[in-house]
Amino acid sequence: MIICRCEEVTYKQLTETAEKYKCASRELKLRTRAGMGYCGGRTCRTMVDNIAHSFNGNERDCAQLTLKYQPPIRPISFGDLGDVKK
Amino acid sequence: MSKVIIIGAGPAGLSAAITIAENGLEVLVLDEYMIAGGRLLGQLYEEPNGNWWNGIKESKQLYEKALDLGVKIQLHTAVSNLEKIDSSWVIYTATETYYTSHLLLATGATEAPLPIPGWTLPGVMSVGAAQVMTNVHRVKPGNRGVIIGVNVLSSAIAMELQLAGVQVACITLPKMSLVTKESGNPMNVMNSLLHVSHMAPSAFVKFGSKLMKIEFMKKMGITFFPKNGVKMWDIPIMLRKAVIEIYGDNEVEGVTMATISPTGEVIPGTEEKVQADFVCIAGGLYPLAELAAVAGCPFYHIEELGGYVPLHNERMETALEGLYVAGNITGIEGAKVAASQGVAAGLSIVHNNGTSNQEQNIKKAIQDIEHTRDNAFIQFHPAVKEGKQKLQHYWEEHLNTVKDMVGN
Numbered sequence: 001m002i003i004c005r006c007e008e009v010t011y012k013q014l015t016e017t018a019e020k021y022k023c024a025s026r027e028l029k030l031r032t033r034a035g036m037g038y039c040g041g042r043t044c045r046t047m048v049d050n051i052a053h054s055f056n057g058n059e060r061d062c063a064q065l066t067l068k069y070q071p072p073i074r075p076i077s078f079g080d081l082g083d084v085k086k
Numbered sequence: 087m088s089k090v091i092i093i094g095a096g097p098a099g100l101s102a103a104i105t106i107a108e109n110g111l112e113v114l115v116l117d118e119y120m121i122a123g124g125r126l127l128g129q130l131y132e133e134p135n136g137n138w139w140n141g142i143k144e145s146k147q148l149y150e151k152a153l154d155l156g157v158k159i160q161l162h163t164a165v166s167n168l169e170k171i172d173s174s175w176v177i178y179t180a181t182e183t184y185y186t187s188h189l190l191l192a193t194g195a196t197e198a199p200l201p202i203p204g205w206t207l208p209g210v211m212s213v214g215a216a217q218v219m220t221n222v223h224r225v226k227p228g229n230r231g232v233i234i235g236v237n238v239l240s241s242a243i244a245m246e247l248q249l250a251g252v253q254v255a256c257i258t259l260p261k262m263s264l265v266t267k268e269s270g271n272p273m274n275v276m277n278s279l280l281h282v283s284h285m286a287p288s289a290f291v292k293f294g295s296k297l298m299k300i301e302f303m304k305k306m307g308i309t310f311f312p313k314n315g316v317k318m319w320d321i322p323i324m325l326r327k328a329v330i331e332i333y334g335d336n337e338v339e340g341v342t343m344a345t346i347s348p349t350g351e352v353i354p355g356t357e358e359k360v361q362a363d364f365v366c367i368a369g370g371l372y373p374l375a376e377l378a379a380v381a382g383c384p385f386y387h388i389e390e391l392g393g394y395v396p397l398h399n400e401r402m403e404t405a406l407e408g409l410y411v412a413g414n415i416t417g418i419e420g421a422k423v424a425a426s427q428g429v430a431a432g433l434s435i436v437h438n439n440g441t442s443n444q445e446q447n448i449k450k451a452i453q454d455i456e457h458t459r460d461n462a463f464i465q466f467h468p469a470v471k472e473g474k475q476k477l478q479h480y481w482e483e484h485l486n487t488v489k490d491m492v493g494n
């Protein structure tokens with residue numbers, strides 16, 4: 001079962017990695033690439049967060065976003081990004 | 087530069103724009119969608135008093151009122167980044183850059199997915215997508231659908247689908263996994279339904295009270311919940327069955343369901359196939375706060391508000407100067423609460439800009455939010471008020487830290 005569609009990371013890969021390293025969401029992301037695809041994690045972020053959280057056993061650090069948001073948060077074409085005038 | 091900028095043309099953003107324009111300030115609203123109204127557009131249901139809440143009509147009224155007051159509303163414009171340079175907020179879209187000293191984020195909420203084997207097949211969509219297709223674009227998502235995830239939103243949308251002549255085969259639970267722990271646990275789901283049912287749209291109330299009346303069911307929890315569900319507007323709501331797979335060769339052809347124990351374990355040998363040509367996934371809502379994160383707002387995870395929310399106070403000010411929030415970005419609630427928060431944010435902006443003293447009006451607007459919340463007919467989390475109190479507590483902590491820093 002696919003969890004991260006962009007990077008095609010499965011539930012099994014994520015749960016096995018999370019179980020082995022008992023890591024935080026960010027590390028789980030870096031180890032599997034889940035959440036690092038072209039949608040910027042818009043689709044899978046809550047699931048990656050939940051899986052990591054079920055294994056690392058820590059109280060969720062409620063005072064911090066566990067997975068960072070990086071701009072641009074919406075797709076921009078290379079033309080617009082490079083300010084290429086038609 | 088004197089212009090106030092609002093990101094999001096939902097009920098919160100539009101109400102704020104109206105309030106600000108009424109007080110004589112220039113306002114620009116940016117929204118990535120092609121119609122103003124946000125998530126209000128898709129809403130259509132009967133309130134307990136018998137009135138119909140028609141989101142398209144409500145949106146149009148807000149939109150036209152804002153335009154009449156001279157508000158500029160620019161649609162098809164996605165904001166991709168934000169930063170603060172000197173004392174102004176810099177807002178980036180694909181083609182343009184805007185500057186303002188007062189920026190309101192009213193970006194609303196988004197849906198959380200529930201993964202189920204087969205959920206990447208064409209024909210599987212979020213329940214909100216089915217709502218927008220049906221109520222906004224007037225396109226049937228299919229002829230017969232299965233909704234996975236039992237909550238206030240999915241039941242409201244099931245009714246909307248049925249009104250549009252789309253058959254809903256059933257509303258049922260997802261197979262339990264680490265991602266669906268809460269939404270796949272029958273006991274959990276039933277408890278949260280019982281808590282919110284007294285507030286929800288009328289037919290939903292009937293469903294809730296039908297259960298409530300049966301005292302032993304409450305006590306025994308889910309054990310005696312009928313295997314084939316309880317019907318609401320002829321749609322079976324199943325709390326003792328779960329979808330274990332969505333099947334189909336190139337697109338959705340149906341789902342495989344199985345009976346589950348009160349704690350959500352699949353009972354082997356009970357699998358059955360249910361035909362459907364579309365499947366809706368209803369994993370619940372969480373605040374869409376990407377821009378607040380990019381801007382550098384502190385965040386808190388508050389379950390009762392739907393997830394991570396940017397720290398803010400009752401006046402809708404964030405911890406960053408000149409940055410405000412209103413609507414579902416501050417926690418998941420109905421459209422009327424979002425609109426009342428928009429008014430409060432608007433007044434704070436007018437006040438902080440030095441245009442006119444709004445102290446009294448702000449106080450009143452804050453009370454108004456409370457009042458709207460108490461009378462809301464749709465409530466997404468039973469303990470939303472406690473969630474708001476937690477946030478207020480974090481805000482006070484934040485103020486003390488700031489004081490200490492200044493003191494040193």
Ligand SMILES: Cc1cc2nc3c(=O)[nH]c(=O)nc-3n(C[C@H](O)[C@H](O)[C@H](O)COP(=O)(O)OP(=O)(O)OC[C@H]3O[C@@H](n4cnc5c(N)ncnc54)[C@H](O)[C@@H]3O)c2cc1C
Nearest residue numbers: 094096097098118124125165193194214413414420421424
């Ligand atoms: C799928 C779904 C269904 C819902 N159904 C109901 C319901 O039936 N009843 C109910 O009471 N509540 C419902 N809600 C809750 C709903 O969020 C509130 O009712 C209300 O619409 C919130 O108002 P808002 O102004 O905060 O946000 P919204 O109405 O969501 O408006 C936010 C606006 O911001 C825009 N936006 C977001 N990010 C950007 C960006 N980066 N750049 C530019 N524009 C941006 C969006 O396009 C959108 O128009 C639903 C929410 C969702 C997500």
Ligand code: FES
Nearest residue numbers: 004005006037039
């Ligand atoms: S679905 Fe994971 S990054 Fe897009």
